[in-house]
Amino acid sequence: MDRTQLADFLRRCRTRLSPADVGLGPGARRRTPGLRREEVAQLTGMSTDYYTRLEQARGPRPSRQMLTALARALRLTDDERDHLFHLVGEEPPRDRSSSGHVRPGLLLVLDRLYDTPAMVVNDWGEVLAQNPMAAALSGDISARPPGKRNMIRRYFTDPDMRRLVPPEDQEEHARSHVANLRAVLAARPDDLAPAALVAELRAASQEFAALWEAHEVAVRRSAVKRFLHPVVGLLELECEVLLSSEHAQRLIVHSARPGTESYERLELLRVVGLQDLAARG
Template sequence: MHRTELADFLRRCRARLGPTEVGLTPGPRRRTPGLRREEVAQLAGMSPDYYTRLEQARGPRPSRQMLTALARALRLTDDERDYLFHLVGEEPPRNRGTSGHVRPGLLRVLDRLYDTPAQVITDWGEVLAQNAMAAALVGDITARPPGDRNIIRSFFTRRDDTPGIFPSEEIEEHARLHVATLRAVLAARPDDPGPASLVAELLAGSEEFAAMWADHEVAIRHSTVKRFTHPVVGTMELDCEVLLSSEHAQRLIVHTARPGSESAERLELLRVVGLQNLAPRDEESPAG
């Protein structure tokens, strides 16, 4: 592990980013350019002390999970992410299918959508990034352990233990869309271990999934209208726009309300309320 080079690289990447570029408020006047260390730590989901030690070339060797979080927090390009992995002595991710690395440009779009729920997911349901509004609407999925961030898995394995975010009469429709989408993805990339292992897991662990899988329905997620129920602001009817990134099989999903509607008023209330009134809300299936 090249600790000195890693520390210098992290400092330079932090210095080139401003708070508004990552969705943070500027706050008081800053004596030096770039993000503060605690801001990078917040974005990466690690303790400020841990990140500080990395920049001081005295930290422990970061895990692959931590390196991925740092690459996302610092808005690294694919080449910069690979360089970060090499500095630590790790082989960069070489996924045969989808990549967990969100392109900086896509993250910048996400950062600027401060008043509407938006998130980046893979085409087989892995949540890669969320803004604060998405976390307020469906729960902070990125705060979960890495193996527990798939919305399709959650829908079929945790639904009985969590509050619903969709009206009960629409649950089957969402379930069938999840199954049909996963079948289309698996057919397109049969050698991708991610969706293949998820299908095998759900076939073995969910009778509901197995029954719907046997129907052999195929569909791809498209823009639509969805209704969400929220414990604080109530039911909202939101337009769901799905923007595709074919290079990494990722999707930016944005939810908006029609101007002047009751749903628009409730969405604005959700923005004001934010996360402060949000109970643990592990979604059945967030906006996917």
């Protein structure tokens, strides 16, 4: 691990970004260009002290999960992400479809969607990035360990996630999740990650196991979805799914039609939900 070069690379990548580039407010007046260290730490889910030690060339060796988080927070290109891994003495992920690296351009679009819930997921349900509105709608995924950020796993094992869906819609949601996972596993039978998720959920959920045996297949596409939020109530949202085929990633955007009750409630969520996130931050 080359701590000196790693520290220099992190500093240069941090100073070339502005808060607006990563979806943050401008904050207090800045004496130097770029993001602050505490902002990078916030975006990656690490402590400020941990990140500071990395920039001072005295930190511990980051894990692969932490390197992936840093690459995402600093909006690194694929080549820059690989360089980051090499500096730490790690082999970069070679399977782009499951590496968890989100292209900077896709993150830029996500950051601009400040008033509607949006997130980037891979094709088997791993949430790779989300904006604050998505966190306000369905929970802050960055607060979860790297292995607990899968939306399909959450739907079948987390009662809080299940309660966000009206009871009369839950069966259809479950069928959609399983049918999509079927399609992914058939397309990439040698990819260990989705196969492991299927094995885990077949053992953990009788509902999942029964749906899996039904052998329905359907790729997730745009649709209308309803959410039963504990604060703002029922939301009927247009769910648009934009595909990035090169990386098997999807940008999922939820919006409400202007003039509807759901639109007004989404506006309320933007105020109340974001205040709650700020208070917890």
